[in-house]
Amino acid sequence: MSTNTQTNRVTSSAATVDPHLRRGPRGFPLLPGGYGRSTYYTGAPSPYAVRGQGCRVWDDRGRELIDANNNFTSLIHGNAHPEITEAATKALSSGASWGIPNLYEWELADLLLSRLPDLDQVRFANSGTEAVMSAIRIARGSTGRERVIVTKGGYHGTSEVALAAGGAANTRGVPRGVTDDVTRVPLNDTEFLRQAIESAPDAYAAIILDLLPNRAGLLRISEDFVTTARELATRYGIVLIIDEVISLRLGPHGLSGEYGVSPDLLTTGKTIGGGFAVGAVAGLGELMSEVDPTRPGSLPHGGTFSGNPVSMAAGAAALRIYSESEVKRLNSLGDAARESVQARVADVGWEVRGQGSLLRAVPAGTEKVDAETQHRLWWESYDRGLLGSPANLLSLSTPMDKTVADEIADRLADAVLAVAAGERN
Known part of the structure; x- marks a missing residue:
């Protein structure tokens, strides 16, 4: 199945030159x-939105593409949602930031904490x-501790500590002193986690978990692993951070609510910004007091555009629209x-992982998909009018209905079958 709609072609002189070639x-x-x-990289010069x-x-x-990339899952309400646009425009008209x-x-903050x-x-x-x-x-x-536990293959952004989760392939340029303070635990290896902590219980400041890590192949963390992490964190005074960006x-x-496990700190972003730059730490009062500027000796925290009114207004609109029924x-x-999709691709050795509104097709049993396969699937999907992330993570948005979801499934299955056929040749 392939769509070749030739609508809305850009005709400006600047767009007629491949931007990758501009010097x-x-x-x-x-x-x-x-x-x-x-x-953004997909192995070849990319189209521009x-x-x-x-x-x-x-x-x-x-x-024309079905947007299942949604700016790497952040556009939960798709592109140019009228209520979010109105909220952002109203805030911007009074001043972008102060x-x-x-x-x-x-x-x-009130809307987020209500969840x-x-x-x-x-x-x-x-x-x-x-x-x-x-x-x-x-x-x-x-x-007062320094060491941090992460799961192998997890992704928690591009800070030096977070990059250590990806191993040697991601830590070039990161000081050895940083990586030495990070313990990487195999995904869902509960015994490894227990041994790591009990070997040095007073060394660890935090355990960081992504409950559905895309970089690790969108493999769900087991309930046993999460509950063990919670138990050990409580026992040894370690802060449990659940990354729900x-x-x-x-x-x-959130997904932690589906597990029935409460973190000490929860990090998030994407969905809560309505398409604008945002991040947030939510936590227990005694921990969040560390950044309370009225408290002597508190940790300094800034950011020129942190909490800016445009992101906050757009994010509030996005959360209000994303009701429990819409979830x-x-x-x-x-x-x-x-x-x-699973029904169509299982016979060619592929599987579809994920949960709810997130899905990703990968070769069966694979934890880390090689770049060539990822790029091939991205282009096969694009040729069929389906836009995913370069890692082929697809995320649904609220403007989608069953008809669109069926189109996504059809196009993705066709793309996987084309990649699988190429692998056999």
Whole structure:
């Protein structure tokens, strides 16, 4: 199945030249490699987005695509949602950002904490990376310890500590002293986790968990592993950080709520920004007091654009729209799409992982998918009018209905079959 809609082709003179080829005065591409983010890379010069509306995006090659990338899962309501656009525009018309607090912060904090009833306070940042950095510092400040436990293959942003989760392939340029303070535990290896902590229980400040880690192949963390982490953290005074930058969308109280496990600190972003830059740490009051500026000796926390009114207003609108019924509806669509694709690709040695509104097709049994396979699947999907992330993580958005979800499943299954057929040749 292939769509070749040639609508909305860009005709400006600037767009007729491949942007990857545009050079600065000294001959270098204007952006390193031609990309503003390394995570855009799909193995070949990428199309450029020129417009988005609802669950569709149009690129500079004239193609209309179903947007299941949604800016790496952050556009839970798709492109240009009218209520979010109105909220952001209204806030922007009064001033993009100020050097004193704004009331929008309180509104978003109230909405977020209503979904996290076991946590007490929120501090906003500009990204999930910043949120995780802040959570680690809070954990270290409160415990007086330095070491951190992560799961192998997890992704918690691009700070030096977070990059250590990816192993040697991700830590070039990271000081040895940083990686020495990070213990990498195999995913779902409960005994390894227990031994690591009990061998040095007074050394660890934090355990950081992503309950559905995409970098580890979108393999779900087992309930036994999570409950053991909670038990050990409580016993030894370690701060349990659950990273829900992506997974907050999967339940009315986040994915941790679906597990029935309460973190000490929870990091999030993406969904809570309405498409604008945002991150947040939510936590227990005694831990969050570490960044209370009225408290002597508190940890400094800043960020010129942290808690800016535009992100806060757009995020508040996004959370209000994303009701419990919408969470359930979107998860149901995702579960059905995943089952549909699985039925078609199992015989060629592929499987579809994920939960609710997140899905990813991978070769069966694979934890880390090689870059060549990822790139091939991305282009096969793109050729069929389906836009996913370069790692082929697909996320649904609320403008989608069953018809669109069925189209996604159909196009993804066709793309997987084409890649599998190429592998056999």
